[in-house]
Amino acid sequence: WLCGSASRKSLFCFPCLLFGGELSWTQTGVNDLKHLxxxxxxxxxxxxHLDNSKLAMFGSVNIITQLDESYRVGIRKHNEEVDKNRYILSKLIDCVHFCGAFELALRGHNETESSLNPGVFRGLVDLVSSIDSAMEKHVKSATVLKGTSKTIQNKLLDCMLDVTRHFIIQQLRNTEYVAIQADDTTDVSTKCQSVLVYRYIDGNGKIVERFYGFTQLKDSCAESIATALLDQLNIVFPEHCEKQKLIAQSYNGASVIRGESGGVQRKVRDRYPNAHYVHCYAHQLNLIMEQAASKIMQVRIFFCDLSGFPAFFSRSPKRTQVLE
DNA sequence: GATCAGTGCACAGGTCTATT
DNA sequence: AATAGACCTGTGCACTGATC
Structure with a gap:
């Protein structure tokens, strides 16, 4: 397909000249022999080019054979491209997974190309590029899904969350008995969130506890908490017969939660009749210790002093030196 | 020398917007 | 529509100067 023009001192593509294609191979011509x-x-x-080559073959050879051959080449190239993309994606997922496994923040303060500290994720991608030629090629040449922007980082995280949740849901559907644990917490932006944990027996007969996720609440009344909880449970147990599986629900002892007639546990039990409410043992122990300690003056003073020590010694090298 | 208030900066994630 | 860079924001920490 390669042809040349002596007067223009450039190379051209004959099929593309006939049927139209890239400017550099049809109009300006290619004269960069170094990168030819x-x-x-x-x-x-x-x-x-592939389409034009097919058209250029008309009349000169058996069209069916040529189309068949081009089709095969197209399929092979497509599959190679898919394999390459999957490989790159797996490396990007590994980088996100690494950050998650070690509880590292993905982003940095300054993520521009010239930044010396573009964040752990970008640093990892650069590191992988330095030891993996395929990744290096991708990072240098990719125009779409380069994998370094925060949009892609967040999308990868969302995808990984979906996969993890799907895995948990599948295990929950295959088990006979399930218990839930939930609590409310307020995040740094003072938004009220509900935390849900599933406890069940997996395929190997082992008891496992899985953190399922946070759900933002409108407010902290029983109705809001129960609605959020039931929405989550409905995803896992959509069928009526599956609702018998939930045999326990464990929360703290706040009245809004434990309330016998209008509490969260009652609202859940109305839908899941076997879900018996259990006051969380850790909360109970904490309450007992708190009550016991607060009734004895010496113990109260001891714990008060104890909590003051870190504040007294922290951030003061001089005071810390006294302890050495 | 210790303490406190004010100030500026880094951090890390979110939002906006231009570009492809 | 997808992507990525620029910019925004709330928090915490370090530094500085005034005061006791």
Missing amino acids: SEKIKKHESCKC
Whole structure:
């Protein structure tokens, strides 16, 4: 397909000249001989050239054979591209997974190309690029889904969350008995959130506890908490017969939760008749210790002093030195 | 020398917006 | 519509100067 013009001192693509294609191979011409091999490879794989090559074959050879051959080449190239993309994606997921496994923040303060500290995720991608040629090529040449922007980081996190939740839901559907634990917490932006944990027996007969997620609440009344909880449970147990599986619900002892007639536990039990309410043992122990300690003056003073020590010694090298 | 209030900056995530 | 850079924001920490 390669042809040249002596007067223009440039190379052109004959099929693309006939049927139209990339400007550099049809109008301006290619005269960069240093990078000719790369340019040829790139042009040979572009869809426009492949289509034009098929058209150029009309009349000269058996069309059916040629179309069949082009089709096979197209499929092979497509599959190679898919394999390459999957490989790159797996490396990007590994980088996100690494940050999650070690509880590292993904982003940095300054994520521009020239930044010396673009964040742990970008640092990891750079590190992988330095030891993996395929990744290096992708990072340098990709125009779509480069994988370094925060949009992609967040999307990868969302995808990983979906996969994890799907895994938990599948295990929950295959088990016979399930218990839930829930509590409310307020995040740094003072938004009220509900935390849900599932406890069940997995396929190996082992008891497992899985943190399922946070749900933002409108307010902290029984109706809001119960609605959020039931919405989550409905995803896992959509069928009526499955609702028998939930045999326990464990929360703290706040009246809004434990209330016998209008509490969260009652609202859940109305839908899940086997879900018996159990006051969380950790909360109970905490309350007992708190009550016991507060009734004895010496113990109260001891704990008060104890909590003051870290504040007294922290951030003061001089005071800390006394302890050495 | 210790304490406190004010100030500025880094951090890390979110939002807006231009570009492809 | 997808993507990525620029900018925004609330928090915490370090530094500085005034005061006791």
